[in-house]
Amino acid sequence: MAIGRRIPPILAGDTASDGQTDRKRDSRRASSAGAARRRSGRQNPGHPSGAPDLEHGTGAGSDRIFDPGRRGCFSRASMAGNRTIARYYLTFAGEIKDFMSNEQLAAMAAALRRIVTEGDAYGRSNEGADQKVIVEFVSSNPNGPITVAGGRSAAIGDVLASLLEATGHSVTREYYINDALSSEQMINFGKSVFYRYLEIQGSASPIEGDEPPDWLYEGDYVTAIAREIAASRGGEFEGADLDDPQTAYTFRALSQERMIARQKADLEALDVRFDNWYTESSLHDAGLVSAVVQNLTERGHTFEKDGALWLRSTAFGDDKDRVLVRANGVASYIAGDAAYHKDKFDRGFDKAVNVWSADHAGYVARTKAVVAALGYDPSRIDVLLYERVRIVKDGELIQPSLHGGGALELKSDVIDEIGADAARIFFLLRAPETALDIDLDRARKADGDNPVYAAQSAYARVLKTEPVASIDDTDFSLLTSESETSLIEKLSAFPGEVSLAARERAPHRLVQYVRDLAALVPSLDAGAEVSAARTVLLDATRIVFKNAFALLGVSAPERM
RNA sequence: GCGCCGGUAGCUCAGUGGAUAGAGCAUCAGUCUUCGGAACUGAGGGCCGGGGGUUCGAAUCCCUCCCGGCGCACCA
Numbered sequence: 001m002a003i004g005r006r007i008p009p010i011l012a013g014d015t016a017s018d019g020q021t022d023r024k025r026d027s028r029r030a031s032s033a034g035a036a037r038r039r040s041g042r043q044n045p046g047h048p049s050g051a052p053d054l055e056h057g058t059g060a061g062s063d064r065i066f067d068p069g070r071r072g073c074f075s076r077a078s079m080a081g082n083r084t085i086a087r088y089y090l091t092f093a094g095e096i097k098d099f100m101s102n103e104q105l106a107a108m109a110a111a112l113r114r115i116v117t118e119g120d121a122y123g124r125s126n127e128g129a130d131q132k133v134i135v136e137f138v139s140s141n142p143n144g145p146i147t148v149a150g151g152r153s154a155a156i157g158d159v160l161a162s163l164l165e166a167t168g169h170s171v172t173r174e175y176y177i178n179d180a181l182s183s184e185q186m187i188n189f190g191k192s193v194f195y196r197y198l199e200i201q202g203s204a205s206p207i208e209g210d211e212p213p214d215w216l217y218e219g220d221y222v223t224a225i226a227r228e229i230a231a232s233r234g235g236e237f238e239g240a241d242l243d244d245p246q247t248a249y250t251f252r253a254l255s256q257e258r259m260i261a262r263q264k265a266d267l268e269a270l271d272v273r274f275d276n277w278y279t280e281s282s283l284h285d286a287g288l289v290s291a292v293v294q295n296l297t298e299r300g301h302t303f304e305k306d307g308a309l310w311l312r313s314t315a316f317g318d319d320k321d322r323v324l325v326r327a328n329g330v331a332s333y334i335a336g337d338a339a340y341h342k343d344k345f346d347r348g349f350d351k352a353v354n355v356w357s358a359d360h361a362g363y364v365a366r367t368k369a370v371v372a373a374l375g376y377d378p379s380r381i382d383v384l385l386y387e388r389v390r391i392v393k394d395g396e397l398i399q400p401s402l403h404g405g406g407a408l409e410l411k412s413d414v415i416d417e418i419g420a421d422a423a424r425i426f427f428l429l430r431a432p433e434t435a436l437d438i439d440l441d442r443a444r445k446a447d448g449d450n451p452v453y454a455a456q457s458a459y460a461r462v463l464k465t466e467p468v469a470s471i472d473d474t475d476f477s478l479l480t481s482e483s484e485t486s487l488i489e490k491l492s493a494f495p496g497e498v499s500l501a502a503r504e505r506a507p508h509r510l511v512q513y514v515r516d517l518a519a520l521v522p523s524l525d526a527g528a529e530v531s532a533a534r535t536v537l538l539d540a541t542r543i544v545f546k547n548a549f550a551l552l553g554v555s556a557p558e559r560m
Numbered sequence: 561g562c563g564c565c566g567g568u569a570g571c572u573c574a575g576u577g578g579a580u581a582g583a584g585c586a587u588c589a590g591u592c593u594u595c596g597g598a599a600c601u602g603a604g605g606g607c608c609g610g611g612g613g614u615u616c617g618a619a620u621c622c623c624u625c626c627c628g629g630c631g632c633a634c635c636a
Contacts, residue, residue, distance in 0.1 A: 326634040361564045362631045
């Protein structure tokens with residue numbers, strides 16, 4: 001919407017450049033005025049003089065006249081106040097001449113000056129006040145490639161981290177490797193690699209019957225690793241016992257490094273890089289897990305039952321008590337997680353943001369409970385849950401195959417198909433709490449239906465103009481068309497959008513913003529007069545695109 | 561059964577208690593011409609799942625019901 005600009009029918013033919021636009025403005029103005037009249041007619045009788053004072057509570061006897069623009073309009077972008085003025089003109093004075101106040105022009109000019117002056121820094125702020133935040137995302141067992149769900153986590157976490165950096169937080173990106181010795185998943189994984197190893201070595205399959213055992217990881221990558229081990233170590237392990245835990249440990253140890261390297265490569269293909277890869281096993285090795293169990297016991301928050309040690313997490317808002325140490329003496333996952341989160345705070349982080357898939361929703365309460373039991377404010381943990389991802393190809397959902405290990409892979413199923421830029425944008429196309437279907441065909445199309453193409457080609461269009469050397473003498477009053485004022489309004493909203501997206505942990509807002517911005521660009525081209533003001537506008541648009549792309553971690557190609 | 565997340569235009573989805581609830585696609589109309597896809601401009605299309613409540617004001621907050629997804633381990 002334009003900034004308070006309306007053209008009455010009687011003047012439209014005189015001021016606008018072509019008849020078609022006239023009709024558009026004409027009809028808009030008419031409906032606007034009508035709506036405004038309806039609105040005011042409704043409002044005045046509806047709000048007698050006894051309406052409460054908005055600023056000072058209900059103050060009986062206040063005769064303040066209700067002001068519909070009071071909060072929403074005045075508190076918005078820097079130019080917003082003028083919008084209200086324009087609206088009042090419309091509402092009460094009716095037909096107004098092509099209207100743009102000096103204040104509006106000044107605000108537009110100031111907005112453009114600010115963008116061009118701040119350049120790369122435009123959109124950044126220091127709201128975070130150097131608060132130390134750790135963003136933990138993707139985190140999984142090192143027992144397979146990164147899945148598409150992991151990809152969504154990666155995109156959300158990485159861009160959220162960038163948003164937090166842009167708003168002045170000190171940010172660490174961390175991947176938590178769930179590699180504890182006691183992990184059932186990892187034991188089964190080690191066992192699976194050994195199983196495949198025996199097959200490769202030509203030993204008789206250790207399992208009788210045709211049905212694969214339910215603990216078996218069936219992905220091709222398991223066989224691939226087993227093959228590598230067979231190649232480098234030969235028959236060394238052929239005599240090992242499948243059911244001996246030590247065998248699983250050995251093969252897990254042999255596989256783990258390769259799997260982590262694979263995961264790292266998968267994520268780098270998405271341009272996601274972590275500051276830390278933090279292993280769960282290191283917590284156990286350092287004695288931090290037993291220490292935290294002891295800590296909780298000393299605080300009186302544990303009890304014994306059925307041979308296990310329990311945390312009385314119900315005392316801290318959880319719906320059930322949780323086992324910390326199993327009857328077999330092995331620490332539970334939550335014990336490790338308690339140590340991990342304590343360690344985050346011990347490392348000096350003020351806030352811990354965790355990006356988890358929605359099937360971990362039930363885990364939030366117990367994690368906060370554990371942290372509270374340890375004496376920390378649970379609000380220092382912020383969990384961002386994201387819903388499932390599906391992939392559509394040729395109009396149909398891709399089904400995960402057994403040889404893929406039962407899950408779609410980030411690298412081969414998404415990035416290899418559409419590239420890292422499109423993958424990042426599509427992962428962030430929806431709010432995290434919304435289930436997401438990624439249509440690969442749409443991501444490859446070169447048209448407006450593809451948000452990546454739309455954004456990058458809009459960017460390429462505004463690159464065509466050379467930036468001006470000085471903006472001091474620019475006459476911004478030339479920028480009065482609706483397409484121009486809408487664009488300026490959008491550009492000036494960028495810093496607020498960055499800050500909101502960071503605050504609300506809503507990185508997808510940035511993608512929405514870029515889409516909206518891109519939609520405003522094409523209409524600028526037609527009949528554009530070459531003016532300094534116009535050049536500044538294009539340059540400002542270029543800057544905002546570039547900064548938004550940088551936050552999103554997508555490239556800003558100079559030509560499409 | 562309990563808990564969490566969704567339900568907004570034909571479709572896929574945005575939307576910070578505040579202006580006439582928006583975008584893309586689809587549909588329809590028009591414009592341009594490089595006759596190749598397209599691009600551009602506009603139009604139509606909404607009881608914001610139902611019902612209560614709070615508020616000057618609710619898609620937004622509260623209660624309740626319905627529908628869908630997910631979770632409810634001495635797995636992680």
